[in-house]
Amino acid sequence: MVVVMEERATEAQIEQVVKRLVEMGMDVHRSTGVTRTVLGAVGQGHADKGLIEMLDGVHEVVRISEPYKLASRTFKPEGTVVTVGDVRIGGDEVIVMAGPCSAETEPQVRATAAAVRRAGAKILRGGAFKPRSSPYSFQGLGEDGLRMLRAAANQHDLKLVSEVMDVTQIDVVGRHADIFQVGARNMQNYTLLRELGLARKPVLLKRGISATIEEWLLSAEYVLSGGNPDVILCERGIRTFESYTRNTLDISAIPVVKKLSHLPIIVDPSHGTGRRDKVVPMARAAVAAGADGLLVEVHSDADRALSDGAQSLYPDQFDRLMAELRVIAPAIGRRICVETNARRGWTAGRQAGAENRHGWSGGGAGEPDSHE
Numbered sequence: 001m002v003v004v005m006e007e008r009a010t011e012a013q014i015e016q017v018v019k020r021l022v023e024m025g026m027d028v029h030r031s032t033g034v035t036r037t038v039l040g041a042v043g044q045g046h047a048d049k050g051l052i053e054m055l056d057g058v059h060e061v062v063r064i065s066e067p068y069k070l071a072s073r074t075f076k077p078e079g080t081v082v083t084v085g086d087v088r089i090g091g092d093e094v095i096v097m098a099g100p101c102s103a104e105t106e107p108q109v110r111a112t113a114a115a116v117r118r119a120g121a122k123i124l125r126g127g128a129f130k131p132r133s134s135p136y137s138f139q140g141l142g143e144d145g146l147r148m149l150r151a152a153a154n155q156h157d158l159k160l161v162s163e164v165m166d167v168t169q170i171d172v173v174g175r176h177a178d179i180f181q182v183g184a185r186n187m188q189n190y191t192l193l194r195e196l197g198l199a200r201k202p203v204l205l206k207r208g209i210s211a212t213i214e215e216w217l218l219s220a221e222y223v224l225s226g227g228n229p230d231v232i233l234c235e236r237g238i239r240t241f242e243s244y245t246r247n248t249l250d251i252s253a254i255p256v257v258k259k260l261s262h263l264p265i266i267v268d269p270s271h272g273t274g275r276r277d278k279v280v281p282m283a284r285a286a287v288a289a290g291a292d293g294l295l296v297e298v299h300s301d302a303d304r305a306l307s308d309g310a311q312s313l314y315p316d317q318f319d320r321l322m323a324e325l326r327v328i329a330p331a332i333g334r335r336i337c338v339e340t341n342a343r344r345g346w347t348a349g350r351q352a353g354a355e356n357r358h359g360w361s362g363g364g365a366g367e368p369d370s371h372e
Helices: 011-023 049-053 106-119 143-155 167-176 190-197 213-225 253-260 269-273 276-288 315-331 348-358
Strands: 002-005 027-032 037-042 058-062 082-084 087-089 093-099 123-125 159-163 179-182 203-206 231-235 265-267 293-297
Touching: 002 011, 011 027, 011 037, 011 049, 027 213, 049 058, 087 093, 093 106, 093 315, 106 123, 106 143, 106 315, 123 143, 123 293, 143 159, 143 167, 159 167, 167 179, 167 190, 179 190, 190 213, 203 213, 213 231, 213 253, 231 253, 253 265, 265 276, 269 276, 269 293, 276 293, 276 315
Parallel strands: 093 123, 093 293, 123 159, 159 179, 179 203, 203 231, 231 265, 265 293
Antiparallel strands: 002 037, 002 058, 027 037, 082 087
16 A cells, blocks of 8 residues: 655654554555655555554555556656666656677777767666577676776766676676666566665666566566665567567557656667667657667677677767757657767768668677577
8 A cells, every 4th residue: 555644744753654554564665755755565464544544644545456566656656766876867868878788898898888978878788798599609708898898987977787687696797887787588587686676776677578567567566675766667679479670669668657657767779679770760769759768789890799780770870869869859848968079960961971881771790689
């Protein structure tokens, strides 16, 4: 249930309600808004709605019908903003996370980090531990890769998000990354999610390849119930009967999640389509649909990438995308990072040159089998 306190409820009254709920066998999660405090009571105990309503300072008691309690917008009507340093995910600004699928070499990581920062990205994305379908595919560089990514992020004033695949990797990834990423294959790894609930860093939770939205939100509930309130949802495409694209990117999940949950939601158009020529239009659509951010794969030499080259943008393609998003975001009342350098103008001649050089619809090297 959710206990909504009165606007002028005192701290003593709030503590008394919390104490009574705990006595009834409930775990209590507090959310303090601008005008009211909301208490979420979850657990195996039995909380008497009538008794709680009679306590001083209580405005309303609402039973939550959804199986996900803490992720529900009933528990927290206003949207959650996840703060990572000076970056706010879920606020007015659309936050873009960009970088290579995998850290491969120091020059590759440095060049890509510089390019995405110059274009306006706020967070560097990059993998060091890679879940691959084949045991013979590139598995990532492990902690060496994390060191490369951290150094490049520091050099260019970027935050870092990187994937954690197992509870044994939480410490090592946590030493280097600002955000833990949980890939699609681990969305229902409840042991991992419980441990990340004890962490004090944000968790980016990708939707499973065959997961419903309810199952996705229940996975977020595992992290939230552990005491970690900073969960970012990531729609990255689901498996359907369609085979032209790698996955089917569910843009409709954005407004659905916005209605059901207070958690911020970002979109990964790279894994969502698996095709470089489809990443840009789907990124534009995601922002137009209300996504709080994007997770985009960018590689300084995408055609020679060791993984996911076919879906990775070249830096100039990413630069062009960011310029286009600066037109779209204000149309829906959002904003996106303004370039620190002078605006480039994107003349038709330059666009044509980029198309000829890299081929907007080009494929790429690297096997498309990582399962973020």
